[in-house]
Amino acid sequence: MWLVAACGAGPSSRAGARAAAPTTNKGVSGTDLSLRSTSFGPLSAADQKLLALVRETSLREITTSQMALKKSSNEGVKQAAQMISKQHVELEQRDLDVAGKLGLRLPDKPSPDMQVGIDRMRGENGTAFDDDYVNTLRQAHGEALILISKVRADSQNSLVRSFADLADGFIKMHIQALEKTGDVDYSKLPVPTPDAA
Template identity: 60%
Template sequence: MRTRSILGIFGALAALTTACAAPQQTMAATPPTPKPAALTDSKYGPLSAADVKLMNLVQETSIREITLSQWALQRSANPQVRAAAQMIVTQHVQLQKEDLAAAAQLGLTLPDKPAEDMQIGIDRMAKENGKTFDTDYANTLRQAHGEAFILIAQVRADTRNTVVRPLADSANNFIKMHMQVLETTGDVDYGQLPVPDAS
């Protein structure tokens, strides 16, 4: 009987040891913490890849949207489209100046033409007139502004650079107004916009 009791105690101890060891195996499987994004030093504070991406995007979109909005002023008979176009031209001229000044301070060279995917839209709308142009103009710019709005918010929230921060503020204020004024045209198809990701 005593032998059985001793064996039972050893068995219980072995089971307890195995149970205690299980969490250690789970902890070992935890993925490593991701490395922070690389930063470039500047006298105005660290500069991230997202900061530079925003500055390039502001320049590229300003070139595109000034061009398209000038066409809208010439071609559209819709007063709401024309009002949106006038606001977008005026504010992108100002935003482009701020962007170029910020780039000069940071020693960066910005693009002098739109990105290839933007040029496709410019080439397409160059051949359009009337309602076709109005609809394409409102939807192309509304979707582009929504995508830019996400990057601007990220940069404004996280940038460590004192030159980029006020530029992101200006871009945020203008882009929000542009989305709103484009929506007043009545031509925006919200079904074309991406579904928000809750993750």
């Protein structure tokens, strides 16, 4: 998995990545372990991946949450969508601000697989929409929480650490709101593996 390699499995991995900069150091599966120097501390490939993914996710979740506010008749889904949309607008603005300070260009549209989900939800109504919206976002938030935690634990960049703290708080609130709807199908969530703990 790219993230474990990019973040480093321990102090010796981070030291190796630090020593390799500014040249590119390829780790497991060709993952880039080099660090780019910034005035806020070294920036890793994992740091950059987090910022890009949050931007793509915000674009998707603002769009689908606006759909939920129009399409859903479930008050729990509407409440979750209202909070998710509002907080992703704030998170997106902070993401763009951090990226600007770090000299990064972030995606301006969701990834192709995210777009497939957006297009699918556009054609859904009623409980089919509610179930898809809640379960798609719940699974995505679970995956994002793992990524954010790993980057937050290992990032040497002060801006990325601060951003990860904000994102972590929002993600946990979103998970709780989605679960509160009663529509989460927990059997569709990935089974945790011992190495994830």
